[in-house]
Amino acid sequence: MTTQPEIKKPSPKDFETDQEVRWCPGCGDYAILKAVQMALVNSGSKPENTVFVSGIGCSSRFPYYVSTYGFHTIHGRAPGFATGIKLVNPDLDVWLVTGDGDGLSIGGNHMLHALRRNVDLQIMLFNNEIYGLTKGQYSPTSRPGLKTPSTPLGSVDAPLSPCVFALGAGARFVARGIDTSIKELSSTLLRAREHKGASFVEIFQNCIVYNDKVFEEFTGKKRAKDTQLHLRHGEKMIFGKEVTKGLRFNPQKIALEVVTVGENAITEDDILVHDEQNRHLAFMLCELEPPEFPAICGVIYCHPAESYDQSVHDQIDQAKQAGKADFNALLRTGRTWVVT
Amino acid sequence: MSRQTSPDVNGPDVNGPDRNGPDRKGNGVQELDSVVVRFAGDSGDGMQLTGTQFSVVTALEGSDLSTFPDFPAEIRAPVGTTFGVSAFQINFGSVEVSTAGDEPDVLVVMNPAALKVNISNLRKGGLIILDEGAFNAKNLKKAGYITNPLNDDSLSKFDVRRMDITRMTVEAVKQYGLGNKDSLRCKNMWTLGLLMWMFGRKRQPIIDSLTQKFAKVPEVARANVAALNAGHAFGETAEMSSNLRRYQINKYEESPGTYRTVNGNQSLAWGLLGGSRLAGLTLMLGSYPITPASPLLHILSGLKEFGVITFQAEDEIAAICSAIGASFAGGLGMTTSSGPGIALKTEAIGLAITTELPLIIVDIQRAGPSTGLPTKTEQSDLYQAVWGRNGDAPIVVLSVSNSTDGFEVGIEAVRLATKYMTPVMILSDGYIANASEQWKIPDINDYAPFPVKFHQDPEGFQPFLRDPDTLARVWAKPGTPGLMHRIGGIEKDYDSGHISYDAANHQRMTDVRKAKIDNIAGDIPLQDVSQGAPGGRLVVVGWGSTYGAIHQAVKRARKDGQDVAHVHLRHIWPLPRNLEELLTSYDTVIVAEMNVGQLNTLLRSQYLLNTVLMSKVSGQPFKIAEIAEEITRNLGDGK
Numbered sequence A: 001m002t003t004q005p006e007i008k009k010p011s012p013k014d015f016e017t018d019q020e021v022r023w024c025p026g027c028g029d030y031a032i033l034k035a036v037q038m039a040l041v042n043s044g045s046k047p048e049n050t051v052f053v054s055g056i057g058c059s060s061r062f063p064y065y066v067s068t069y070g071f072h073t074i075h076g077r078a079p080g081f082a083t084g085i086k087l088v089n090p091d092l093d094v095w096l097v098t099g100d101g102d103g104l105s106i107g108g109n110h111m112l113h114a115l116r117r118n119v120d121l122q123i124m125l126f127n128n129e130i131y132g133l134t135k136g137q138y139s140p141t142s143r144p145g146l147k148t149p150s151t152p153l154g155s156v157d158a159p160l161s162p163c164v165f166a167l168g169a170g171a172r173f174v175a176r177g178i179d180t181s182i183k184e185l186s187s188t189l190l191r192a193r194e195h196k197g198a199s200f201v202e203i204f205q206n207c208i209v210y211n212d213k214v215f216e217e218f219t220g221k222k223r224a225k226d227t228q229l230h231l232r233h234g235e236k237m238i239f240g241k242e243v244t245k246g247l248r249f250n251p252q253k254i255a256l257e258v259v260t261v262g263e264n265a266i267t268e269d270d271i272l273v274h275d276e277q278n279r280h281l282a283f284m285l286c287e288l289e290p291p292e293f294p295a296i297c298g299v300i301y302c303h304p305a306e307s308y309d310q311s312v313h314d315q316i317d318q319a320k321q322a323g324k325a326d327f328n329a330l331l332r333t334g335r336t337w338v339v340t
Numbered sequence B: 001m002s003r004q005t006s007p008d009v010n011g012p013d014v015n016g017p018d019r020n021g022p023d024r025k026g027n028g029v030q031e032l033d034s035v036v037v038r039f040a041g042d043s044g045d046g047m048q049l050t051g052t053q054f055s056v057v058t059a060l061e062g063s064d065l066s067t068f069p070d071f072p073a074e075i076r077a078p079v080g081t082t083f084g085v086s087a088f089q090i091n092f093g094s095v096e097v098s099t100a101g102d103e104p105d106v107l108v109v110m111n112p113a114a115l116k117v118n119i120s121n122l123r124k125g126g127l128i129i130l131d132e133g134a135f136n137a138k139n140l141k142k143a144g145y146i147t148n149p150l151n152d153d154s155l156s157k158f159d160v161r162r163m164d165i166t167r168m169t170v171e172a173v174k175q176y177g178l179g180n181k182d183s184l185r186c187k188n189m190w191t192l193g194l195l196m197w198m199f200g201r202k203r204q205p206i207i208d209s210l211t212q213k214f215a216k217v218p219e220v221a222r223a224n225v226a227a228l229n230a231g232h233a234f235g236e237t238a239e240m241s242s243n244l245r246r247y248q249i250n251k252y253e254e255s256p257g258t259y260r261t262v263n264g265n266q267s268l269a270w271g272l273l274g275g276s277r278l279a280g281l282t283l284m285l286g287s288y289p290i291t292p293a294s295p296l297l298h299i300l301s302g303l304k305e306f307g308v309i310t311f312q313a314e315d316e317i318a319a320i321c322s323a324i325g326a327s328f329a330g331g332l333g334m335t336t337s338s339g340p341g342i343a344l345k346t347e348a349i350g351l352a353i354t355t356e357l358p359l360i361i362v363d364i365q366r367a368g369p370s371t372g373l374p375t376k377t378e379q380s381d382l383y384q385a386v387w388g389r390n391g392d393a394p395i396v397v398l399s400v401s402n403s404t405d406g407f408e409v410g411i412e413a414v415r416l417a418t419k420y421m422t423p424v425m426i427l428s429d430g431y432i433a434n435a436s437e438q439w440k441i442p443d444i445n446d447y448a449p450f451p452v453k454f455h456q457d458p459e460g461f462q463p464f465l466r467d468p469d470t471l472a473r474v475w476a477k478p479g480t481p482g483l484m485h486r487i488g489g490i491e492k493d494y495d496s497g498h499i500s501y502d503a504a505n506h507q508r509m510t511d512v513r514k515a516k517i518d519n520i521a522g523d524i525p526l527q528d529v530s531q532g533a534p535g536g537r538l539v540v541v542g543w544g545s546t547y548g549a550i551h552q553a554v555k556r557a558r559k560d561g562q563d564v565a566h567v568h569l570r571h572i573w574p575l576p577r578n579l580e581e582l583l584t585s586y587d588t589v590i591v592a593e594m595n596v597g598q599l600n601t602l603l604r605s606q607y608l609l610n611t612v613l614m615s616k617v618s619g620q621p622f623k624i625a626e627i628a629e630e631i632t633r634n635l636g637d638g639k
């Protein structure tokens, strides 16, 4: 008689550590942590094969709170570390946690190259449009006019859009989520994990201390249905409390516009169907900004290609097959002579 | 220069290539112990190739040799200018040769600019072979000559042989139908042919290599061979050979074995791969192109069949970060650069120190600060290596002494990095990187393996568990069940490995990181005396590429009966445990280095030692004579 080992149902708790979480109470990071732990469970991830890598900033404390392998590195450079990890052991499932300052300011260069190379990573960029850990300076995504300790008269920097940047860098998976929609975010992260190659997920995250309610206009519970559009591949891009608003392509302006079904002779047929493999559409969607447009969430673009780590190892495997790895012979290549 | 170290030296010129010298044989062949030849021309004249080819045949015929390529930083400097001059120097002989030589005995110049740049270094009475055809008004002007040096007495101290190499080359290759430009490209082979005749070298290896090199353009191959033969024939013709010197350099007596020539980057790349194989780890190199370190990236990128992973990162910082990531994942991370790149990597080195991960950092030093002189050599990154980080951040620092030494140093670096879970920085420099020497090829099976044992046991695990002897922490790699852990740049608790802001704990962790590196002094060889014995009147202490020049200078002084020794450091940090005792056993300690006194400061600060600094920062290596003079000056009374 054999005893069946008791099969424990996996739960997000399996991915919790015994570390005291040190984010400010009410910080959006808590919700994201939940969403990630859910995604890990739902994807059947093994803690020992999972690595979280981060840079510096509030978001970058993340690895300490997930019971996998983790590396809290230096400011902006997480993509370099993650690339090295993935190159040495492509079987590892590597997540990268960064913020708008870490990933787009000091680490913008590295982000660009990790995306263009298509290193097989899940990159989560927590965008709170502020520097939290250094106490509230403006960031590369802060809106113009924002008053902070370093911009007492208001910021005059033009902000950048993380998703447009990612697409421009050549990312083959671009998605967006919001800290207030844990379930939605969790399923987006699941998609990111399934995607082989660099998956870029921008997450709107509320910093309750230094930039509270900056996303309120589209994250407020009451308004969310009218201000958020959750994309589904192959389905019409429709939103709104009444599910009547949608995106239409205006060929005269070469732009997307919000229309309402039933008004001005608009029918459902006028509404665009989301095609996540269409890069032009992806660019247009990423450019849409509230309040004129809904906040675009979900998988905006997914068009897989061979990952960098895969290509590197393909070459190595080919070379191993073609050549004999004889170290002593290597030292004797070229001209040699014998003294007797 | 070995000529001066031969037993029958009576004066500086006796054994030199003076055609009336005592060694001149009846058949016009003069026997020499060693000779220094310098090829100089425009960047486009192919002087590096000529020098390399000449070195190969010289090695094949059994001379000891040392070479020094000296080229401009500009890839394609304007033709005919002094800053576009490229040179290649080779010192070879039947006696031990360990530098490229102080002063050339023979200078080959392909244009006026090459003459202008190189003449000041030529030995008095030295031989100049020059291409008269290139000494036209245009080239003279570009080189900044007001009058043609061939027509005044500015070269009267030398034996000048002018020949129209340009015309004779064009004639020799005419039948192959090359354009003017391609014909002129063969000038270097004509010159090489003449030199081969002068030194009695066989042409066949060169013919083989030209045929192979230009296999796709057979007419170019044939033209080059024709030029080579024409230069050789020119020497052979009766009228010329009565006029031009011929030299014979006998075979150097070497110990039995298989030999090759190797430069410092090659030997180091192979040593690093050898080390990673002895450790049983995958070598992962993260690097960014920089002069003079790029060849390490090129060489290792070509070794994929050994499973070597190379990553040309977007910048120096990403390069080292990828290497640290590689080590975190259980590979052996390495990064290669030069001074300015190392500066960029500094913060990441600190992370590798505090997370106690093995890491190899190679610094092929060049003249600084800032961009400095990218193609010129210097040893001015010692402070940066030993002290150049925020916080108390000790690492191991090793140094490469010559072109062949990289192999041993590479292996030693991997051994220490993996055994002690620490970054190790290797200091080499632009001179060693490019200079070639003969190498008795080792057998990797003669080296004891030091396989890494990754931690496996979840019982009582925390990432900063230490080996009580080495103080190294355990290495647990991702993928291992039960050992999940988080590490980072924030201070860790000594007992749990968790983040800790505790004051006493920081003291304890700082102390243990220091003790771990200090302890390594017990695991490295005692410092030896490379020439002479412990105790005595004077010692010259050096590190890195000054080895050859110090070695020859000390050898010369000892031959003169002077009580002088040479100590050369491989282990810069930690220092060998007997070094203080050894150095204090001499009356005078000269520290010779190509910076303004960095090792000097280190030794003084560690041992409160009174030293004499000998410093040079001209972008050129020490000359033997310069060190010899310093020795004489410090001995005062002579013997």
Ligand code: SF4
Binding pocket: A022, A023, A024, A026, A027, A028, A029, A058, A128, A132, A133, A206, A207, A208, A209, A210
């Ligand atoms: S400062 Fe802002 S982003 Fe940082 S932990 Fe606090 S609330 Fe979160």
